[in-house]
Amino acid sequence: MNKKALSAVCIVAGSTIGAGMLGLPMAVGNLGFTMSCVLLVFMWALALYSGLLLVEVDMQVGPGLNFNKMVKKVLGWPGQIIAVLSLAFLLYALLVAYITGMGSILSNIPQVAEHNISTSACSMIFAFTMAFIVFCGTKTILRFNNTFFLTMVLAMAFAFFSLRTSVNIDNLLSVAPNYDYLLASLPILFAAYGYHFCIPSSCKIVEGNRTTLYWAIIAGTIVPLACYALWLFLALGSVPMTQIDQMAGNVDSLIAAISQGSVFVKAVLSIFASFALVTSFFGVSLSLYDLASETFSLKETQLHRIFATIVVFAPPILASYLSPDSFIAALAHAGVGFAVLCLCLPCAMSWKLRNERSKNNIDAPYEVAGGKLSIAFASACGIFIIVAAYI
DSSP states (O other): OOHHHHHHHHHHHHHHSSGGGGGHHHHHGGGOHHHHHHHHHHHHHHHHHHHHHHHHHHHHHOTTOOHHHHHHHHHHHHHHHHHHHHHHHHHHHHHHHHHHHHHHHHHTSHHHHTTTOOHHHHHHHHHHHHHHHHHHOHHHHHHHHHHHHHHHHHHHHHHHHHGGGTOOHHHHHSOOOOGGGHHHHHHHHHHTTOOGGGHHHHHHHTTTOHHHHHHHHHHHHHHHHHHHHHHHHHHHHHSOHHHHHTSTTOHHHHHHHHHTTOHHHHHHHHHHHHHHHHHHHHHHHHHHHHHHHHHTTOOSSHHHHHHHHHHHHHHHHHHHHHOTTOHHHHHHHHHHHHHIIIIIHHHHHHHHHHHHHHHTTOOOSOOOTTHHHHHHHHHHHHHHHHHHTTO
16 A cells, blocks of 8 residues: 555544544443444445545546535535535534533543532533634644644553453343434444545545545545444443443543543543544534634634634533533434435435436446445435434
């Protein structure tokens, strides 16, 4: 594998693995390890297919064209409006998840807990601190983010290594799946594979080489699939199902249960969770900041930066304050946005372009296997994921 292909693999894998994996044990724990892995693989295949559809579209409308322009060029203004609204909904939901998740961790730090500082207060402190950093600009974020991402990866490796002796096989195999939780888990599982927005930039990295990009996406998505499966193996193997019900979507409760009283393991897991939340928070908040600047035609003046920061942070801060334990619920809402953006829209674009090629007898430079039947099935899955979030 050459350097460009490896870079594309790293971008796909890096943009996929993040804070969303923290919610996986709580989202699918009641389904049992085997069923959870089946769903993980299915969602991986679905996300991989829709990503390859985006490659198909990207190769036809102009390699490297960003997602927003791609949608506008193929589906017109109606498609672009749906894309912008879905993206805003997705990013706001993710910020709520990250703020509440971080508030849960901070409020249970011994030095904080002894002063009885509430989860809501910790969430607000974290959110306002992050808002100030984002307001200071991209250079400030990049200065922090590279170090934070490396720390997250190292902490994840230490956490996985530390948990290897805590796994009880009975916790994994002796539990009957509770299918009452099946529908609610689907949006969260699909949201864990949200790499699609990096496809245009990956296309530029490999200089439009379709074959290289094709295999980079496959390899780049297999990495998070393996990490998620290992994380579920360690987490669900360390915690009986009865404890999962008591977590109520609380990140710190998950960490406390998995660590089983070990101060060292809890510290490592807390570091991993904290840096996963912070690095994901930076990426999402920057994306939302850019979206706000583009939507309202804002310039790089101080007044406009203040306005953009308020637009980005006011809604999730308010939602987090009103619902401080909404980490899992917010991830489910984010899954709806992902389903629209990363499943329904790629299917719609590919379907339209294939129809146009068929009418004009134009050969496709590249077409994902499976024909229109596969596109219809993927579209139906996207709609089902959206509906499942609100049943």
